[in-house]
Amino acid sequence: MIRLVPRSDTPALLQVATPVMAVLATMIAGGILFAIMGYDPVAAIKTIFWDPLFGLAASYSRPQLLVKAAPLILIASGLAVGFRAGIWNIGAEGQYIIGAITGAAVALAAYPAPEMWIFPAMVIAGAAGGWAWGMIPALLRNWFGASEILVSLMLVYVAQRIAAWMAFGPMRNPEGFGMPGSRNLQQYPAASNPELIAGTGAHWGVVAAAAAVLATWFLMSRHIRGFHIRAAGTAPRAARFAGVRPETLVAFCLGLSGALAGMAGLFEVAGPAGQITDKVGVGYGFTAIIVAFLGRLHPVGILLAGLLLALTYIGGELAQLTMNLPAATVQVFQGMLLFFLLGFDLLTRYRIARRVTA
Amino acid sequence: MIDPIALFLLLLSASTPILFAALGELVVERAGVLNLGVEGMMIMGALSGFATAHYSGNAFLGFAAAALAGALVALPFAILTQFLMSNQVASGLALTLFGLGLAALFGKPVEGVKAPTMAAGPLGLNWIVWLGLAMVPAIWWFLNRSRAGLILRGVGENHDAAHALGYDVRQVRLAAIAFGGAMAGVGGAFISIATVLQWTEGMTAGAGWIALAIVVFSNWTAPGVLAGAWLFGGVTVLQLRLQAAGVRVPVQLLSMAPYLATIIVLVAISARQKFSRRAGGAAPGSLGQDFHALR
Numbered sequence: 001m002i003r004l005v006p007r008s009d010t011p012a013l014l015q016v017a018t019p020v021m022a023v024l025a026t027m028i029a030g031g032i033l034f035a036i037m038g039y040d041p042v043a044a045i046k047t048i049f050w051d052p053l054f055g056l057a058a059s060y061s062r063p064q065l066l067v068k069a070a071p072l073i074l075i076a077s078g079l080a081v082g083f084r085a086g087i088w089n090i091g092a093e094g095q096y097i098i099g100a101i102t103g104a105a106v107a108l109a110a111y112p113a114p115e116m117w118i119f120p121a122m123v124i125a126g127a128a129g130g131w132a133w134g135m136i137p138a139l140l141r142n143w144f145g146a147s148e149i150l151v152s153l154m155l156v157y158v159a160q161r162i163a164a165w166m167a168f169g170p171m172r173n174p175e176g177f178g179m180p181g182s183r184n185l186q187q188y189p190a191a192s193n194p195e196l197i198a199g200t201g202a203h204w205g206v207v208a209a210a211a212a213v214l215a216t217w218f219l220m221s222r223h224i225r226g227f228h229i230r231a232a233g234t235a236p237r238a239a240r241f242a243g244v245r246p247e248t249l250v251a252f253c254l255g256l257s258g259a260l261a262g263m264a265g266l267f268e269v270a271g272p273a274g275q276i277t278d279k280v281g282v283g284y285g286f287t288a289i290i291v292a293f294l295g296r297l298h299p300v301g302i303l304l305a306g307l308l309l310a311l312t313y314i315g316g317e318l319a320q321l322t323m324n325l326p327a328a329t330v331q332v333f334q335g336m337l338l339f340f341l342l343g344f345d346l347l348t349r350y351r352i353a354r355r356v357t358a
Numbered sequence: 359m360i361d362p363i364a365l366f367l368l369l370l371s372a373s374t375p376i377l378f379a380a381l382g383e384l385v386v387e388r389a390g391v392l393n394l395g396v397e398g399m400m401i402m403g404a405l406s407g408f409a410t411a412h413y414s415g416n417a418f419l420g421f422a423a424a425a426l427a428g429a430l431v432a433l434p435f436a437i438l439t440q441f442l443m444s445n446q447v448a449s450g451l452a453l454t455l456f457g458l459g460l461a462a463l464f465g466k467p468v469e470g471v472k473a474p475t476m477a478a479g480p481l482g483l484n485w486i487v488w489l490g491l492a493m494v495p496a497i498w499w500f501l502n503r504s505r506a507g508l509i510l511r512g513v514g515e516n517h518d519a520a521h522a523l524g525y526d527v528r529q530v531r532l533a534a535i536a537f538g539g540a541m542a543g544v545g546g547a548f549i550s551i552a553t554v555l556q557w558t559e560g561m562t563a564g565a566g567w568i569a570l571a572i573v574v575f576s577n578w579t580a581p582g583v584l585a586g587a588w589l590f591g592g593v594t595v596l597q598l599r600l601q602a603a604g605v606r607v608p609v610q611l612l613s614m615a616p617y618l619a620t621i622i623v624l625v626a627i628s629a630r631q632k633f634s635r636r637a638g639g640a641a642p643g644s645l646g647q648d649f650h651a652l653r
Contacts (some may be wrong), residue, residue: 004443004650088447145632146625149394149447150571154624157564157617165610278610286455293448328462328559335456339434342444342452349443 004350014348019294019301022340023308029340030333039323047323048315048333061314063201067272068313070205071096071264073306075288077212078257080297081220085229086236087253091137091152092261093285094159095130099262100269100280101166102129107191107270108171108182118190122266123204130262131255133159138254142247148254156285164278171276182276185269193271205267209306212260217299225252261285283331290338309334365595370487371553373591375400375545375562377490379569380576380583381497382541387573388501389534390514390644394450395435396542397566398457403428403543405461408550408557409468417476420551421486421544428543429536431457436535440528443648454566462559473555484552486544491584493541498580510534514642517649527649542566564617571620575627577640586623593619 027049031041052061075092082089089095103126110118137151171182185191193203220226231239232249240246264284269276291309295301316330379396386393406427411420435453438444479485501507513520513530521527549565550557568590575589576582597615605612631640 006650090451140621140625140628144625144629146621146628147571147574150567150574150624151621153567154564154571154617154621158614161610161614161617165608168610169608289451290455326463326466328459331459332456332463333459335452335459338448338452339438339456342438342449343442345444346442 002352002354004346005353007349007351010348015296018344018348019296019305019341022294022337022344025340025344026333026337029336033332034325039325044319044323044325047319047325048312048330051318052311052314055318057318061318063195063199064314065307065310066201066206067203067310069306069310070203070209071268071284072288072291072309073209073302074205074212074264074267075257075261075285076291076295076302076306077209077216077299078260079288080292080295080299080302081216081226081229082253082257083233083292084220084297085233085249085253087250088149089134089137089152089254089257090149090289091134091154091156091285092257092288093281093283094152094156095133095258095261096265096268096285097156097159097163097281098133098265099126099130099259100265100273101163101171101276102126102262103266104171104182104185104269104276107185107188110191111183111188114190116190119193119204119270122191122270123208123263126266127259127263130265131259133262134254134256134258135251138251141250148250152254156281160278160281163276163280166276167278167280173275180278184274186271186274191270193267203267203271205264205271208263208267213299213303220299229253261288287334290334290341293338293341365599367481367483368595369588369591370483370491371591372594373587374484374487374490375548375553375565376569376572376590377584377587378493378545378548379542379566380572380587381490381493381580382538382545383569383573384576384578384580384583385497385501385510385541386534386538387645388514388578388642389510389531390517390642390647390649391439391531391535392446392450392646393432393435393453393535393538394447394570395432395453395457395566396538396569397562397564398454399428399431399539399542400457400546400549400562400566400569401461401560402431402457403546404550404562405465405468405546405557407543407547408473409464411474411547411551412468412471415474417474417551418485420474421547424543424547425540426543428539428541428546430539431460431543432535432539436532439648440531440535443650446646446648458560465557465559468557469559471556473551476552484548486548486552494580494584501580511642514644517644517647521649521651527651531649542569545569568616568620571624574641575623577627577631578642579640589623590616590619 027045031045034041034044079089079092103122106122106125136155137148140146140151141148167180173181173183196202228244229249232244287309291302291305294305312330312333319325320327379400383396403424407420407424410423411417435449438449439446476484479488509525510530513527517527546562549561554561572583572586575586593616597612601609601612
């Protein structure tokens, strides 16, 4: 028999090795799933993880990597800060949608003014919208003790309906022949979020994601607030005795992750998506939770994890085209990945020893 | 005029999916486990139940399959939280994401087909509605009057003490998680087999999360769950009525009502628990904590 002995600290090698093991286990389990469904497992895995980078269509799909990774990294960086403190914002999807709406609102109000300030104002409005949407669960938790998990999640459904209402009502394109959806911001130069360097896919959201990685790294490892967050996560009682107010952390973490998610929404709606529709939310807010865990809640890990999950999106689309694999495959993959990740995490917290029979 | 009795019967139907899921989660949480995967188990139940009902032509067989599917899909969550000591919040989320993906993946072949017709029970209500109502006193009795229920509550209140008394904490929790999955599965299947009468991707639309909120609202009691489920059934029916009556509010805003009502109720009940004398409300003592027996 084996038994588990709690570790007092984790070897650095394991910290890095467990996410890699989880990815490999997901590939194997995914391969088995594909085989059951009647697809060639090796070809499917290769199409998802290899071909987008080095395959025939790589010149098209490689830029997509940054386009898809940017919102994931931006959102996950914020979420990870809260997760470290045991504050569970799982409504980033809602904050993303609201950020997209408030950001786009600035552009639609200013249309067709050509001024330079419009795009920066949109970014600020997007961040503010996401921040405000994140502050709702924060304040309800601080004032009334309501679970931020359930409130932030409920607000996703509310945000989705606000987006639908906007697309069919107030924000509908007056020149759109009655079609739902706002004006296309890609065709409005002062408000659009174009590719900055041709052929790379890099838009302002990529710049913001890089900045978010640096900023959260600084926050978590060099700033007193980051120290408080880590203390509150590992030893809440000790942190409270040291003068850390939980209310402040709840407001800070939910506000920060909300603002980053809102910005991600704005960059998406002003760039790749182009317009407000009833399907603004495409699930980045939920996938970002997986990114945060896969990156072990560390900024650098999140950077790598975001790129990997972006790869699964692109590879999934490719497999849909070339192998006729269903679109939901990627979702299943991501869910399995989180399962394996949490499972292998055992190795970082416990040592496996042989049971000594007395 | 709206007939109040007809409206109440509609309410009973509308509240059934959430009633099943929330009763299941109630038992799980009373055993000390927080399973945020209700939505994932419901959607898997909705799909498996619908597919089984469609291919067999027997709706009751569909509900049995849904219960089985709900319990099975909860298995990874059970292994992670009970044997690998994984964080329950994260594992539950993973279950929801996994279930939604798996259902979307396997649901394609039954898109657009119809559910078999079901023979209605007394008062023209579906038999499953009656089963759900019967589950309320049954679960109340189990939790408060049976020996097994006492052990389950003991495990949930203080797993170390229960372990010291010689009860198998893991075994109790595994059984509770499986039961919770089966109940969520039946709840989900009610949406696809008896309400919408077809399968669409993501059709549970947050019902699993509302069920989780109702467990908090119920103060962890079976009658409280019934009250909560009726409240949301009522809001849903009212909202649909207002849509049908052509009220000058956009449909998208009316359909927010159940979610906003959930938040309002959650806040009200959390505030009462927060400001009442008994700290922590009625939540089970070991809720959401890992259990690792060193001896």
